[in-house]
Amino acid sequence: MSRIADQPNAPEREQPTAGTPISTTSEWTFELIREYDEAIAECAAEFGLDTYPNQVEVISAEQMMDAYSSVGMPVGYNHWSFGKQFLNTARGYQRGQMGLAYEIVINSNPCIAYLMEENTLPMQALVIAHACYGHNSFFKGNYLFRTWTDASAIIDYLVFARHYVAECEERYGVEAVEEILDSCHALMNYGVDRYKRPAPISAAEEARRQKEREEYQQRRINDLWRTIPQPDEDEDPVRRQKRFPEEPQENLLYFIEKNAPLLETWQREIVRIVRKLGQYFYPQRQTQVMNEGWATFWHYTLLHRMYDKGLVNDGFMLEFLQSHSAVIYQPPFDSPYYSGLNPYTLGFSIFTDLRRICEAPTDEDREWFPDIAGSDWLKTLHFAMHNFKDESFIQQFLSPKVMRDLKLFAVENDELEDHYTVTAIHDDPGYRPLREKLARQYNLSYREPNIQVWNVDVRGDRSLTLRHIPVDRVPLGGDTDEVIRHVHRLWGFDVHLESVEDGRVVEEFHCPTPPAADPD
Amino acid sequence: MGTTHIVDRRLNGKNKSAVNRERFLRRYRHHIKRAVSEAVHKRSITDVERGESVSIPTRDIDEPVFHHGQGGRREMVHPGNREWITGDTIEKPQGEGGQGSGAGQASPDGEGMDEFAFQITQEEFLDFLFDDLELPNLARKKLKDTEAFNYVRAGFTSQGVPAKLDVVRSLRGAHARRLGLGGARKRKIRELEQQLAELKAAPHEPDPAFCHSDQIQALEEEIARLKANVRRIPFIDEIDLRYRQHVKQPRPATSAVMFCLMDVSGSMTQMHKDIAKRFFILLYLFLKKNYKKIDVVFIRHHTSAKEVDEEEFFYSRETGGTIVSSALRLMQQIIEARYSPAEWNIYAAQASDGDNWNDDSPICSKLLAEQVLPLVQYYAYVEITPQDHQMLWYEYEKIMARFPESFAMQQIADAGEIYPVFRQLFERKAA
Numbered sequence: 001m002s003r004i005a006d007q008p009n010a011p012e013r014e015q016p017t018a019g020t021p022i023s024t025t026s027e028w029t030f031e032l033i034r035e036y037d038e039a040i041a042e043c044a045a046e047f048g049l050d051t052y053p054n055q056v057e058v059i060s061a062e063q064m065m066d067a068y069s070s071v072g073m074p075v076g077y078n079h080w081s082f083g084k085q086f087l088n089t090a091r092g093y094q095r096g097q098m099g100l101a102y103e104i105v106i107n108s109n110p111c112i113a114y115l116m117e118e119n120t121l122p123m124q125a126l127v128i129a130h131a132c133y134g135h136n137s138f139f140k141g142n143y144l145f146r147t148w149t150d151a152s153a154i155i156d157y158l159v160f161a162r163h164y165v166a167e168c169e170e171r172y173g174v175e176a177v178e179e180i181l182d183s184c185h186a187l188m189n190y191g192v193d194r195y196k197r198p199a200p201i202s203a204a205e206e207a208r209r210q211k212e213r214e215e216y217q218q219r220r221i222n223d224l225w226r227t228i229p230q231p232d233e234d235e236d237p238v239r240r241q242k243r244f245p246e247e248p249q250e251n252l253l254y255f256i257e258k259n260a261p262l263l264e265t266w267q268r269e270i271v272r273i274v275r276k277l278g279q280y281f282y283p284q285r286q287t288q289v290m291n292e293g294w295a296t297f298w299h300y301t302l303l304h305r306m307y308d309k310g311l312v313n314d315g316f317m318l319e320f321l322q323s324h325s326a327v328i329y330q331p332p333f334d335s336p337y338y339s340g341l342n343p344y345t346l347g348f349s350i351f352t353d354l355r356r357i358c359e360a361p362t363d364e365d366r367e368w369f370p371d372i373a374g375s376d377w378l379k380t381l382h383f384a385m386h387n388f389k390d391e392s393f394i395q396q397f398l399s400p401k402v403m404r405d406l407k408l409f410a411v412e413n414d415e416l417e418d419h420y421t422v423t424a425i426h427d428d429p430g431y432r433p434l435r436e437k438l439a440r441q442y443n444l445s446y447r448e449p450n451i452q453v454w455n456v457d458v459r460g461d462r463s464l465t466l467r468h469i470p471v472d473r474v475p476l477g478g479d480t481d482e483v484i485r486h487v488h489r490l491w492g493f494d495v496h497l498e499s500v501e502d503g504r505v506v507e508e509f510h511c512p513t514p515p516a517a518d519p520d
Numbered sequence: 521m522g523t524t525h526i527v528d529r530r531l532n533g534k535n536k537s538a539v540n541r542e543r544f545l546r547r548y549r550h551h552i553k554r555a556v557s558e559a560v561h562k563r564s565i566t567d568v569e570r571g572e573s574v575s576i577p578t579r580d581i582d583e584p585v586f587h588h589g590q591g592g593r594r595e596m597v598h599p600g601n602r603e604w605i606t607g608d609t610i611e612k613p614q615g616e617g618g619q620g621s622g623a624g625q626a627s628p629d630g631e632g633m634d635e636f637a638f639q640i641t642q643e644e645f646l647d648f649l650f651d652d653l654e655l656p657n658l659a660r661k662k663l664k665d666t667e668a669f670n671y672v673r674a675g676f677t678s679q680g681v682p683a684k685l686d687v688v689r690s691l692r693g694a695h696a697r698r699l700g701l702g703g704a705r706k707r708k709i710r711e712l713e714q715q716l717a718e719l720k721a722a723p724h725e726p727d728p729a730f731c732h733s734d735q736i737q738a739l740e741e742e743i744a745r746l747k748a749n750v751r752r753i754p755f756i757d758e759i760d761l762r763y764r765q766h767v768k769q770p771r772p773a774t775s776a777v778m779f780c781l782m783d784v785s786g787s788m789t790q791m792h793k794d795i796a797k798r799f800f801i802l803l804y805l806f807l808k809k810n811y812k813k814i815d816v817v818f819i820r821h822h823t824s825a826k827e828v829d830e831e832e833f834f835y836s837r838e839t840g841g842t843i844v845s846s847a848l849r850l851m852q853q854i855i856e857a858r859y860s861p862a863e864w865n866i867y868a869a870q871a872s873d874g875d876n877w878n879d880d881s882p883i884c885s886k887l888l889a890e891q892v893l894p895l896v897q898y899y900a901y902v903e904i905t906p907q908d909h910q911m912l913w914y915e916y917e918k919i920m921a922r923f924p925e926s927f928a929m930q931q932i933a934d935a936g937e938i939y940p941v942f943r944q945l946f947e948r949k950a951a
Contacts, residue, residue: 030526037524054524063529066536081583083544086537087638094639110525117530132524178543186584332600341599409601411610414593419609425601438597449586474592479584486584 019310026120036125043305044133051136053110064116065089067104075158077165079181105131107139109151122319129302134295141386144283161273168266180267183486184274191253191278248452255453262492286389286444293347294385349402390442400431410437449476463494470499484511551576556648557939571642575635671766680763689762702750709746712739775813776865781847783872785822786839792904795935796871797834799902802942803869821847842875845883852891866896874903876912885915893923900945901929
């Protein structure tokens with residue numbers, strides 16, 4: 001087997017002689033997968049990747065579709081929307097429009113990764129490097145995951161949720177449960193306290209505490225809604241003005257779980273389950289670029305390391321590189337295949353460039369990244385992975401070179417103008433604004449409307465008022481009425497949503513819709 | 521390394537999504553039913569037993585979430601700039617929408633989808649097709665033709681083949697037997713051993729008269745005897761063995777026979793026959809869903825009736841006049857000869873263009889009312905004609921008034937009406 005020139009930057013534990021390739025065929029066997037995994041694990045250890053133990057599961061294409069349609073949860077409660085997802089996946093797959101995901105990896109301890117049996121051996125190796133060492137180390141290291149998810153408890157919690165939902169279905173009927181789940185799903189993205197650290201979830205604890213909670217909650221809610229009027233109190237204008245909640249609440253599901261007046265205890269528990277799942281997915285939604293970039297960077301680096309050691313041959317590398325370049329392909333904005341920036345490409349480019357800045361800094365790098373240029377690349381990359389999310393990661397590490405390579409440019413679309421304006425491109429004056437704009441694009445509150453619980457008319461008609469704060473005059477989308485109906489189902493009394501710009505209400509939504517005539 | 525655990529899950533169930541899929545179908549059953557009945561209109565006869573592709577407007581199955589709408593000021597960063605520099609302006613495309621509102625909105629195929637399309641299986645297709653329909657007068661007749669058996673577990677037996685040996689049960693029995701046989705003796709042994717120990721512990725007496733050596737010896741002998749006894753109890757014995765027992769259970773199979781009666785006289789064109797055929801096919805499929813075993817008897821008639829096979833029934837041509845009663849009479853004879861109503865659920869469907877010799881119609885009516893209808897579960901008559909009714913129809917109307925439970929009739933003008941008429945005939949009656 002021939003070896004191309006050794007990459008100079010591998011750690012210094014290189015054996016002087018070339019190893020023999022682990023295999024030369026593309027047929028995989030369990031024995032070979034094990035050998036590859038061990039070899040990859042050895043390389044990963046050289047680079048200091050710290051991972052949860054891995055559990056690699058070989059599955060068939062149908063099973064992959066199953067996994068795919070339950071948003072990657074290995075166990076989930078039953079809901080029609082997963083069925084819809086499944087039909088959609090199956091259709092795409094059968095028509096050959098869509099390859100199935102090469103891999104699904106679950107943030108759990110042990111970290112579960114699925115390999116599809118149809119994959120060739122190089123693909124399996126790529127997936128192992130990508131998922132079992134790339135994503136896995138990200139799950140274990142990144143601060144958002146450390147804060148928001150408890151990898152050791154998630155599977156148990158999912159099992160608990162599945163049983164609980166099934167039990168409710170038995171007791172209260174599938175339809176009743178489905179209604180609640182539909183409504184909760186509509187608000188799933190609003191089930192997180194963005195600034196508070198949540199209590200870790202644990203299935204055993206949940207089950208044990210659940211009874212206790214049922215009683216306690218009912219008591220608490222009764223307290224809140226005790227509405228025997230006390231005249232002198234109502235006279236007091238200060239008290240009357242007081243809003244509930246005193247501070248706006250961004251966690252709609254939590255607020256509903258704790259305060260909705262009419263929900264039965266089992267319904268509250270279901271709200272809680274969906275909220276906890278929303279919380280579990282919260283870090284993933286904020287680290288897509290980093291997470292995929294990190295995993296892609298490492299499958300690339302680890303497999304090259306194996307090549308350097310002579311553990312894989314040229315044929316293997318060719319197949320691997322072909323898949324790799326498909327993964328990081330970025331169609332330009334005017335391509336029919338364009339659907340936004342490819343997170344794999346962006347993340348991979350930033351991490352790769354970060355390494356270059358450390359190892360071979362140019363003057364530009366020294367100016368832009370004085371702390372990083374010329375530093376130990378492994379330490380720098382690990383630091384970046386541990387302590388950032390997409391928004392801050394881009395703000396901190398997107399280099400002019402990457403902007404140039406991807407030929408990034410920013411376009412402003414203002415409905416008041418009759419043309420688009422290019423506001424920044426990949427040139428000297430443009431780098432900083434471009435970077436800021438791209439970072440903002442990955443800010444969750446820029447991507448999703450900012451909606452908070454504003455007030456509950458505790459002493460009046462018990463109506464719930466939500467407030468939307470538009471950014472740059474962007475209004476709410478067409479689903480809003482529908483979502484408000486779901487909020488109404490959960491809350492049980494009138495629900496209002498107002499868009500407030502500079503203290504002025506610019507748009508209102510109501511459920512039930514008020515009669516057209518002037519209501520006095 | 522050893523921290524990686526590799527599991528082969530391929531043999532685990534792959535139908536994890538079955539429940540969710542079923543939930544989805546249930547939720548959108550109205551859409552699917554509409555698609556199914558449209559499909560029946562369009563499909564050719566040979567085609568009914570096949571799945572179907574169903575489309576639902578995407579907006580009907582959307583899961584709503586809060587999201588940004590069009591408008592305001594948005595800035596997006598895109599890749600692949602070629603000629604623009606900062607400050608360039610680009611004409612907005614005509615028509616609202618233009619550029620997609622950014623990431624996350626695009627569909628997996630890269631194009632907007634208005635329709636959510638998916639496949640349902642043949643079985644689901646039939647389920648939806650016959651949903652809400654019920655067999656009229658469904659009666660469970662005597663079990664006949666029990667050609668299949670189920671083996672079901674039926675406890676344990678002391679005789680059987682080694683393959684069915686239940687080890688746990690057998691050992692449990694053996695254990696119980698050992699306790700039962702040995703327990704009393706072991707207790708005795710313990711008592712004797714205690715006495716022995718007491719005697720041995722007694723202070724040494726020099727006087728042989730006071731020495732308990734003979735007693736000790738007797739005790740020791742007794743203990744040895746008992747122990748030998750206990751030892752002789754076998755660890756496992758023939759009578760301990762337990763075998764899993766399975767018994768044959770006849771699988772109940774209700775059978776039905778379906779009579780297809782058709783006029784093949786000169787006035788029936790191939791078009792008429794095609795329509796009739798579709799009707800028969802629907803009936804056949806419908807019965808097939810409800811009965812394990814179905815016999816189909818084809819009777820065709822012009823002036824005389826004949827029992828024929830399917831091919832001849834539908835495709836051979838005849839000319840001549842029409843005497844419907846001949847077919848009814850033949851049907852009655854066949855029932856008497858082969859299909860005792862005590863054991864068979866009998867269904868009959870008659871298709872005709874309404875022609876009959878006028879003298880014959882009252883005879884038909886009499887035959888039906890007195891001979892045939894008492895035997896059958898249900899008799900459906902479809903008249904395939906866009907024209908006015910003739911004598912036969914009016915005679916049959918009288919019958920319908922007398923036997924509303926087991927007789928039904930409808931008129932069909934063209935192929936598109938078959939399914940609605942079929943549904944009407946077999947609609948689920950409010951219980």
